[in-house]
Amino acid sequence: MDQTLLALILMFGALVALLGAGIWVAVALAAVATGAMALFTPVPLANLLASTLWEASWQWPLTALPLFVWMGEILFRTRLSRDMFNGLAPWVGWLPGRLLHVNVLGCGIMAAVAGSSAVTATTVGRMSLPELQRRGYDERLMIGTLAGSGTLGLIIPPSIVLIVYGILAHQSVARLFMGGVLPGLLLIALFMGYIAVWSLIHRDRMPQKESPLPFAEKLRRSSRLIPVVVLIAGVIGSIYSGIATPTESAAFGILGALMIATVTRTLTWESFRDSLMAAMRISCMITFIIVTAAILSSAVAFIGIPQYLAEQVDQWQLSTGWLLFVLTLVFILLGCFLEGVSILVLSSAVILPMLESAGIDLLWFGIYVVIIIEMAQITPPVGFNLFVLQSITGRSIWQVTLSALPFFLLLCLAALIMALVPGIVTWLPSLIQGAGS
Template sequence: MDSITILAVLLGVMFLLLGSGVWIGLALMAVGGFAIEVFAGRPAGDAIATTIWSSSSSWMLTALPMFIWMGDILLCTKLSEDLFRGLAPMMGRIPGGLLHTNVMGCTLFGSVSGSSAATLATVGKMTVPELKKRNYPEPLIIGTLAGPATLGLMIPPSIIMIVYGVMTNESIAAINIAGIIPGLVLALLFSGYIAIKSKTMRGYAPVQEASTTIWEKLVASRRLIPVFVLLFLVIGSMFAGYATATESAAVGVAGAFALAWWQGTLSWNSFSTSLMGATMASAMIALILAAASGLSLAMGFLGLPEALAQWVSTLELSSFGLIMCLLVLYMVLGCFLDGISCVALTIAIIEPMVRSAGIDMIWFGIFVVLAVEMAQITPPVGFNLFVLQQMTGHGMFKIARWAFPQFVIMVGMVFVLIAIPELATWLPKQMIPVAG
C-alpha cells in the first residue's frame, strides 16, 4: 500500500474517532498505535510509552502551566476595570471612539495572559456592558471584540507558541518574540477597520464622550501601570536574555499574585480556583501533546512525512503556493478542531515539507498562530464564539457573522506577512538566542 493511501486511511480513522466523541488526545494516540501495529508491523506499546514519557518530561513544557496559571490569576483581578478606565479617556475622541478599547484592551491583556479565551473573558466583561450603555452598535461591539481577543495567541507569552516550539524543537523565546511586531500590526489593522466603519455605518450614533485635558488623560492612564509592569517583567526579562521562557513564566505568576494581593482580590478561593483551572487546562494540553508525539513516532516508522514531502515536491509548488494550500487546510481544520489540536495534528506531517521548501520555521510559527487565530472565530467549533455566546446570549452563527470582517482582516494579515517576512523574523534575530 502506498504512502498516500496509508495516510488517507489513518486520517479516516482519526476523523471517525473524533466524530464519535472520543477525546482528541486519545484519538491521536489510538491512531498512532493502529498505524504502528497494522502498517509498520511492530508492537506499539513500548515504543509509544517511551515516546510519550520523553515528550512529557521535556523541560520546555514547564512554561506552559505557568503561563496558563498566570492568565487564570489575572481573571480574578480588577484588571479589566483598570484597562477600560485607563484607556477610555484616550480613545473617546478618535474615529470609532471607545470601540478601540476592545482592541487596545485585548492587546495589553493578551501581552500578559497568553490565552485568547482569558483575554476575551477579561476584556469583554467590562467593555461589552459599558459600550452598550453608550449606544454603540452591538454587531460592532461583539465583532470588534471577537477578532482582537485572538491577539492573546499572537502577542507573547502565547500558549500556542509554546506548543509549536515544543513540537518543532525551535526556541520558544524566539518564537514568542517573533509575535510582537505582527501582533501590533494586526492590532493596527483592527483599529483601522473600526475607524473606517464608524464613518461609513448607517445609524452609528454613540453617546459622545466628554472631552478631557491632557492632565486628566495622564491621571487616568495610571491605571495601566500594573499591566505595563507585568509586561516588562515577563517579556522584558525574556527579550533581554535574563530569563528563559520558563523562568519568565514563573516571574509572571509571581507578578500576577502580587497584583491580585495589591488589589485585594487574592483569597484562598481565587487561589484554589485559578490553580485548579490551570491544572485542568495544562493536563488537557499535555495529553494532546503526548498523544501527538506517539502519532509522530508512527509517522516516522512509516516514513509518511518524507513521502508526503516528496509528493508535494513533484507538484512543483512554489513556497507561496505551499503556504496558500496550508492556509486553506488550517481554515478547514479550524472549523472542527481547537487551535492546539490543529497544531498537534498537522505539525508532524507538515514540518518536513516546510523545511524542505526553505521556509523559515520561526516565520512559519507566526503563520500557524495567525491561522489558528482564524479558527477561534469560525463556526461550529470557534472557541471565542462559545465564550461570546455565553457572555451575550446571542447565537453562535450570528456572532460569527458579526466577526467575519475580523476574519477577513486576519486573512489579509497573512498576505502582509508573506510580503514582509521581516515582520516576524527581524526581532528574533536581534535577541540573544535563549533555550526554551
C-alpha cells in the same frame, strides 16, 4: 493501493471517527498511533511507546507552560477585567471610533494575561458590551471588534499556542514570542484603523462625544492597570533582552502576579487555590496532548508518511506560494472544528517535514499558522469565538458571523503582509539568536 497511502487514509478516518465520537484528543491520538504502528510496522511497540513518552515529557520548554498558565490564572482573578474599561476609556476618547478601541486594546492586554482566544473575548466582552450599549455604539461593530480582537490571545506573547508549537517544531520559545510581537501589533493597528475609517464614514451612527477628562483623572482611573502592563512588559522584556529564559521570566511573572493580587486585595486562599488548580488542569491537558502527539509523530515517521507526502508535493511541483495557500485552506478547515493546540498537534507530524523539504522557515511559519488559526476562530460553522459572542450577546450565529466578517478579512490581509514581508516575523527574533528556549 500503496501501503503508505492506505495507512494515511486509515489513520485519518480513525482519527476523524474518534474525535467525532467525542473521545479526548490525546486518547484519540494515542489510539490511532499505536494501532497504526501495530498494523503497518514491525517495531517493538511497548519499548517505543515508553521511550517516546519519556522523551516528550521531560523537554525543558514544557516547564514554562504551567508557569505562564498560572500567572494568567492569578491575574484573571484580580480586578483587572473590572478596571479595564475605566482604565482604557479615557485615553481613546480622542480617536475616531472612540470607546470601540477599548475592545481592541483590552483584548491586547487580556491576551498577554490569558493566552487564550475564548477567555480573551469572554472577559473583555462581558466588561465592555454593557458600557458600549449604554452609550449607543453600533452593535454590529461592537461584536465584530470583539470577535476579531479576541483572537489576539493566540498571537501576543506569552502565548500558550506558541509554546506548544515551539515544542513540536523544536523552535526556541523565546524567539517565537518575539516573532509574535510585531504581527500582534500589526493586527491591533489594522483593527483600530478599520474602526477609525468606519467611524469617519458613518459619523451619523456614532454617539455624542463625551467631555474630556483632566490628565490627573485619567491617571487615577488607569492606576490599577499600570502594574499589570508593567508586569507583562517586564516578563516579555526580560526574554527579549536575554536576561531570563521563558521559564525564568514566567517564574518572576508569577511572583509579580501574586504581588498585584495582594495589593489589590483579591488574593485569598480560595482564589490562590482556584488559580493553582485551574493552571494544573489546563497544563495537564495540554501536556497530555503533546506527549501523545509525539507517539503519532513516531508512527507517521516509521510508516514513512512524511516522505510519501514530500514526494507527492515534489511531483505536483507546487511553488512555495501555492504550498502555503493549500496549507492555509487546510488549517482554516481544521480550525472550524478544533481549537489551536489540537490543530497544531494533529498536523505537526505531517506538515513540518513538508515545510522543511520546501525550505520554509519553521519559526516564520509558526507565527503565520497562528494567524491562520485565528482566522478559523471566527469562521463558521464551528468558530469558537463566534459561539462565545453568541452566548454573550444573545444574537444569532448568522448575525455574529456577519459582524466578524470585516475582521476575518483583516486577518487575511495580515497573513498576506506576513507572506510578502517575512521580516515582520523574523526581525526581532534575529536580534536574540542565542536566546534560550
